[in-house]
Amino acid sequence: MTAGDALWWDARLGPKHAPIATRADRFWSWSVLLPLCHIVQRAKRRYCRPLVIWARTDNGRFLRVGMSILIEDYPYLDVAHPGDAHFVWFMSAADAGVLTNEFGLSHPPALARVLLDNAIILSQNAGFKGRMGLHAAVAGGDVLPKVYERCGLLTLPRAAELPPAVRRLNDGRFFYADEAVAEALAAALDASR
Amino acid sequence: MSEFMRLDAKAPATLGAVVEAVTRLSTLSEAKILELVSAGRIAELFPFKPANGQAIPADTVAEDELAEASALRLSRKQRDALIESSLPAAANKKSRAFSKG
Numbered sequence: 001m002t003a004g005d006a007l008w009w010d011a012r013l014g015p016k017h018a019p020i021a022t023r024a025d026r027f028w029s030w031s032v033l034l035p036l037c038h039i040v041q042r043a044k045r046r047y048c049r050p051l052v053i054w055a056r057t058d059n060g061r062f063l064r065v066g067m068s069i070l071i072e073d074y075p076y077l078d079v080a081h082p083g084d085a086h087f088v089w090f091m092s093a094a095d096a097g098v099l100t101n102e103f104g105l106s107h108p109p110a111l112a113r114v115l116l117d118n119a120i121i122l123s124q125n126a127g128f129k130g131r132m133g134l135h136a137a138v139a140g141g142d143v144l145p146k147v148y149e150r151c152g153l154l155t156l157p158r159a160a161e162l163p164p165a166v167r168r169l170n171d172g173r174f175f176y177a178d179e180a181v182a183e184a185l186a187a188a189l190d191a192s193r
Numbered sequence: 194m195s196e197f198m199r200l201d202a203k204a205p206a207t208l209g210a211v212v213e214a215v216t217r218l219s220t221l222s223e224a225k226i227l228e229l230v231s232a233g234r235i236a237e238l239f240p241f242k243p244a245n246g247q248a249i250p251a252d253t254v255a256e257d258e259l260a261e262a263s264a265l266r267l268s269r270k271q272r273d274a275l276i277e278s279s280l281p282a283a284a285n286k287k288s289r290a291f292s293k294g
């Protein structure tokens with residue numbers, strides 16, 4: 001993801017998403033998030049991987065349809081198995097209706113699964129066996145956790161402790177993939193790699 | 194950090210303000226920052242404002258214009274390039290040539 005990608009998303013999709021009250025990302029500005037995430041994680045001696053998902057439109061050209069910012073080498077959320085993982089800090093999938101009606105993409109892909117797959121593959125390739133985690137934004141209400149459940153992620157029980165470096169009380173909205181779940185989710189998409 | 198000094202000219206932002214903002218933000222959990230961003234409150238904590246007038250890229254590109262991101266861990270050099278590409282392009286500053294004769 002470059003500054004141009006962030007600018008495009010803010011200018012072209014941001015105004016379409018802003019009126020959708022159920023979207024957790026309706027107030028996100030990727031042009032601000034991008035430098036913010038890099039600089040905050042550098043202060044914590046970690047690196048971010050910002051990624052863009054492109055999809056083929058009906059006319060054969062490619063359109064930005066998903067954005068994410070991952071944190072590399074983040075503490076694995078399951079404290080019973082201490083180690084490192086990747087953490088999906090921010091991720092946005094373009095609204096399917098907007099893609100179809102305004103950008104000529106008749107068959108939008110299942111973007112949440114693809115965005116999570118990016119984190120799993122990067123984690124596997126970094127030697128973390130696919131372990132990854134995320135926090136479902138409170139602004140996403142009751143719907144967002146269900147999206148992650150449907151994608152196959154594990155819910156970290158509300159009573160579970162979090163790694164000390166996470167510096168946060170567990171509000172029951174943390175999700176993760178262990179090695180087995182990550183492998184199963186990655187394998188399910190192998191045919192399309 | 195000097196790249197992050199390209200702030201809104203009307204904002205009372207200085208390098209000190211940026212350092213202060215980053216220091217404050219780095220004490221917060223990622224989940225807390227996610228909450229603040231989702232509530233539309235990040236501008237209160239991070240004084241960065243992209244410069245106006247940047248050209249918006251085209252909606253679509255041809256397949257051969259796409260560069261596939263590496264699925265492997267990046268080298269330090271690649272990471273630095275990634276961070277650099279996250280910043281808006283700076284206006285080209287012409288350097289003055291030597292006078293002739």
